[in-house]
Amino acid sequence: MPVIFPIGGGKGGVGKSFISANLGALMAKRGHRVILIDLDLGGSNLHTLLGIKSPPSGLDRFLDKTENRLEQVAVPTHISNLSFISSLHCSMEIANLYHAQKIKLINAIQRLSYDCVLLDLGAGTHFNTLDFFLASDRGVFVCTPEPTAIENAFRFIKAAYLRKLKQVISHNAFHKIVKDAAQDNGPQALRYNDIVDIVLKYDPGMEMFLRDSIRRLQFKFILNQFRKNTDSALGEKIKTVCNRHFYSPFEFLGHIDYDERVTDSILSKNLFTLQFPESKTATDFRAIVDQLAPKRVASHTTVKVP
Numbered sequence: 577m578p579v580i581f582p583i584g585g586g587k588g589g590v591g592k593s594f595i596s597a598n599l600g601a602l603m604a605k606r607g608h609r610v611i612l613i614d615l616d617l618g619g620s621n622l623h624t625l626l627g628i629k630s631p632p633s634g635l636d637r638f639l640d641k642t643e644n645r646l647e648q649v650a651v652p653t654h655i656s657n658l659s660f661i662s663s664l665h666c667s668m669e670i671a672n673l674y675h676a677q678k679i680k681l682i683n684a685i686q687r688l689s690y691d692c693v694l695l696d697l698g699a700g701t702h703f704n705t706l707d708f709f710l711a712s713d714r715g716v717f718v719c720t721p722e723p724t725a726i727e728n729a730f731r732f733i734k735a736a737y738l739r740k741l742k743q744v745i746s747h748n749a750f751h752k753i754v755k756d757a758a759q760d761n762g763p764q765a766l767r768y769n770d771i772v773d774i775v776l777k778y779d780p781g782m783e784m785f786l787r788d789s790i791r792r793l794q795f796k797f798i799l800n801q802f803r804k805n806t807d808s809a810l811g812e813k814i815k816t817v818c819n820r821h822f823y824s825p826f827e828f829l830g831h832i833d834y835d836e837r838v839t840d841s842i843l844s845k846n847l848f849t850l851q852f853p854e855s856k857t858a859t860d861f862r863a864i865v866d867q868l869a870p871k872r873v874a875s876h877t878t879v880k881v882p
């Protein structure tokens with residue numbers, strides 16, 4: 577079983593793809609066998625960050641059943657140990673993915689024979705995006721220090737809890753609980769937190785089981801595009817708030833500094849952390865990789881994650 581790191585977060589443009597590509601490259605440089613999968617269907621651009629101008633068919637061939645095994649649609653990158661699956665040629669957006677295709681894809685991801693799998697997710701809280709985030713209990717969400725990004729990240733977290741509950745109890749039971757609660761309280765009163773609480777408390781016999789299910793989600797997060805004037809304690813503050821208000825443990829992986837040379841590195845088809853290894857931004861990335869995939873391993877062994 578690979579260690580799967582979905583990279584998500586509610587807001588667009590916060591750096592999910594930039595972070596996926598650079599974390600993947602650094603993990604591969606440490607000897608882990610890594611695969612990056614672009615799951616931003618309809619908005620895929622991970623290939624550009626990897627310096628691949630015209631990626632061949634990838635996920636489309638697995639989804640349309642041309643290839644049976646997900647490994648078969650992976651291509652090597654110029655970085656040894658790092659493979660890639662593109663979704664550039666997928667004709668659909670995330671909203672149009674059939675349920676059966678999604679389940680087949682998640683099952684195939686969980687069976688991949690790599691050490692680390694990084695999933696670059698699209699923005700927003702569409703339930704398919706959430707299901708990819710929940711494909712592992714090691715989801716990483718990315719936000720920037722801007723209030724709008726933090727707000728969207730909170731919305732994303734709450735949506736992930738709700739989605740998890742919907743996975744655990746039946747679809748019909750979930751909707752009945754929410755409908756009953758809306759009748760009692762009025763639909764306006766139902767906010768995300770209220771719904772999670774209502775569902776948790778609906779059946780006292782189920783409450784412990786449901787709480788255990790959502791407690792297993794371990795959220796990790798990164799603050800990207802950190803600038804000199806940003807409050808250096810912001811990450812720890814967000815962690816404290818999340819651990820106080822939500823239902824499972826939150827871990828702050830660290831800041832990644834804003835560096836204006838990032839655009840140049842993308843234009844020149846270089847991965848920033850490899851082009852500027854001495855930069856503060858690259859140092860920040862390495863500190864995060866230390867936590868996610870610390871050990872240099874031989875290619876046939878599995879990564880041990882703490």
Ligand SMILES: Nc1ncnc2c1ncn2[C@@H]1O[C@H](COP(=O)(O)OP(=O)(O)OP(=O)(O)O)[C@@H](O)[C@H]1O
Pocket residue numbers: 587588589590591592593594595616619697698699800801802832833834835836838839842857
């Ligand atoms: N640490 C950083 N320093 C400077 N620029 C950055 C940094 N991180 C990201 N960027 C810039 O932000 C832009 C958006 O990043 P990216 O495409 O990775 O975001 P995203 O979250 O994947 O967006 P989308 O939701 O559209 O997929 C990039 O083009 C890059 O130039």
Ligand SMILES: [Mg+2]
Pocket residue numbers: 592593594616621696697698
């Ligand atoms: Mg992206």
